[in-house]
Amino acid sequence: MSTSASVIFSQLLHCFQINCTIFFVTLLLALPLGLVVSFGSMSRFAPLAWLVKTFVWIIRGTPLMLQIIVIFYGPGLLWDGDLMPRITAVCVAFVINYACYFSEIFRGGIQSIPRGQYEAGQVLGMTKPQIFFRVTLLQVVKRVIPPLGNEFMTLIKDTSLANVIATKEIIMMSKEFTTKGLIWPLFSTALFFLAFVGILTLAFGWFERKMDYFRV
Amino acid sequence: MTQKRLFSLLMAGMLSVSLLAGCGGSSDSSADASADAAQNTADTAADASASAADSDLAYVLGNGKMKIGYTVYEPMNYTDANGEFTGFDTEFAEAVCEKLGVAPEFVEINWDTKVVELDAKSIDCIWNGMTITDDLKQNIAISDPYVKNMQVAVIKSANADKYTDVASLASASLVAEAGSAGQSVIEDEANGLSGASLTTVTKQTDALLEVASGASDAAILDWTLAKSMIGEGTDFADLVMIDGLELSVEEYGIGFRKDSDLCDKVNEIMGELIADGTLPALADKYGLGLAE
Numbered sequence: 124m125s126t127s128a129s130v131i132f133s134q135l136l137h138c139f140q141i142n143c144t145i146f147f148v149t150l151l152l153a154l155p156l157g158l159v160v161s162f163g164s165m166s167r168f169a170p171l172a173w174l175v176k177t178f179v180w181i182i183r184g185t186p187l188m189l190q191i192i193v194i195f196y197g198p199g200l201l202w203d204g205d206l207m208p209r210i211t212a213v214c215v216a217f218v219i220n221y222a223c224y225f226s227e228i229f230r231g232g233i234q235s236i237p238r239g240q241y242e243a244g245q246v247l248g249m250t251k252p253q254i255f256f257r258v259t260l261l262q263v264v265k266r267v268i269p270p271l272g273n274e275f276m277t278l279i280k281d282t283s284l285a286n287v288i289a290t291k292e293i294i295m296m297s298k299e300f301t302t303k304g305l306i307w308p309l310f311s312t313a314l315f316f317l318a319f320v321g322i323l324t325l326a327f328g329w330f331e332r333k334m335d336y337f338r339v
Numbered sequence: 340m341t342q343k344r345l346f347s348l349l350m351a352g353m354l355s356v357s358l359l360a361g362c363g364g365s366s367d368s369s370a371d372a373s374a375d376a377a378q379n380t381a382d383t384a385a386d387a388s389a390s391a392a393d394s395d396l397a398y399v400l401g402n403g404k405m406k407i408g409y410t411v412y413e414p415m416n417y418t419d420a421n422g423e424f425t426g427f428d429t430e431f432a433e434a435v436c437e438k439l440g441v442a443p444e445f446v447e448i449n450w451d452t453k454v455v456e457l458d459a460k461s462i463d464c465i466w467n468g469m470t471i472t473d474d475l476k477q478n479i480a481i482s483d484p485y486v487k488n489m490q491v492a493v494i495k496s497a498n499a500d501k502y503t504d505v506a507s508l509a510s511a512s513l514v515a516e517a518g519s520a521g522q523s524v525i526e527d528e529a530n531g532l533s534g535a536s537l538t539t540v541t542k543q544t545d546a547l548l549e550v551a552s553g554a555s556d557a558a559i560l561d562w563t564l565a566k567s568m569i570g571e572g573t574d575f576a577d578l579v580m581i582d583g584l585e586l587s588v589e590e591y592g593i594g595f596r597k598d599s600d601l602c603d604k605v606n607e608i609m610g611e612l613i614a615d616g617t618l619p620a621l622a623d624k625y626g627l628g629l630a631e
Binding site: 195197198206286289291299 | 411412446447448449452455456458459460461
């Protein structure tokens with residue numbers, strides 16, 4: 124029984140939706156969480172800052188693949204707990220992992236804003252949240268776009284790690300064809316990632332131009 | 340200033356040490372626990388049925404479903420041309436679940452992490468043409484073998500007295516399909532057939548033709564194939580298998596959590612399915628040979 128190329132592509136596309144789901148869920152949750160984590164690591168309350176920094180160190184210091192395995196199998200192996208659905212476990216691992224990376228990007232962006240702007244805000248009688256949201260934030264957004272673009276592109280490719288706990292994303296699907304003796308589907312998955320990253324590149328280019336109206 | 344920094348470093352160090360210790364400790368204790376459990380069952384087989392709280396069977400019945408770990412593997416578990424999930428193991432598992440009164444839930448897994456899946460309870464059994472090995476037996480409970488495959492020697496019935504064992508075949512002319520398991524068996528010196536002259540052909544059926552025509556003395560091929568191709572009612576009615584000659588035997592079993600009483604229950608149901616003819620019919624349908 125030979126499977127036609129169009130059938131194979133539609134199956135690959137179907138499984139690529141899993142990669143896209145992980146991508147968008149991770150962005151949606153990790154970006155705000157990353158901002159919270161970055162505040163934690165910049166906290167003036169030293170124990171909190173160190174706790175957050177240690178956490179970031181652990182997450183950035185261990186492979187994402189291992190984190191996915193621990194989050195999915197961990198509850199069942201360690202305390203006989205209930206397991207989450209596979210896709211949920213993958214998303215949890217990705218959100219935590221990427222929030223830590225994002226937090227460092229945000230920290231860099233926030234700390235790069237000249238101190239004088241805070242002082243000027245204080246002189247004008249603004250509260251700290253007012254200074255952050257009205258003065259700092261938009262400048263931070265502009266500065267963190269290029270490094271975030273890098274992370275976004277890494278993220279879509281990292282989503283294939285989901286297959287380590289048998290989440291059927293595009294690479295796992297294509298390997299199934301390999302066991303049937305078809306090798307080209309595995310390599311053709313590159314097209315999906317290339318197309319996705321191509322769109323991302325255009326989007327980031329457009330967004331950077333949009334942000335050009337104010338210069339920092 | 341330096342004191343503050345030192346304190347912070349210490350805190351971070353302590354945190355990481357406690358984290359590491361935590362992980363190490365728990366894995367140690369679970370390893371001990373499973374070793375103890377293994378010891379206990381070895382000592383007293385009667386204790387294996389444990390209390391209701393430990394009963395894997397009760398756990399699965401309580402869930403109302405059995406989570407069956409599989410990988411896509413024809414003819415065991417696969418999607419057919421009509422897009423329907425089927426296969427020998429698929430139908431077999433469905434039949435067992437029906438008798439057990441639970442719904443089968445097929446969960447696709449990575450073969451490499453099948454035992455982890457089992458221990459984490461993301462699946463309740465591994466049911467995917469799993470070859471029983473000693474390594475696996477140490478770590479999981481395995482059902483009675485249900486499917487068997489091996490390499491057998493097919494000869495002319497007229498030669499049944501001449502060729503009775505490996506030793507008598509050692510100087511015979513053998514035939515096997517090129518690249519088949521049969522060829523590996525002949526070439527593996529451990530089997531004692533490497534001294535025989537070997538002809539390789541392109542099809543397993545060609546190997547039978549060689550023997551039927553007298554060009555070769557014996558063909559080494561898959562038992563399942565030999566069973567369906569030779570004997571009465573076939574084109575190779577005058578060919579027979581050498582009785583009791585079994586090479587590179589492989590048996591398939593269903594994997595369960597260590598010491599699981601679910602394993603015993605499935606064995607019991609398997610016996611019923613063999614007795615009522617369900618399993619033999621499935622084996623015929625998928626061209627497999629049941630283990631006795």
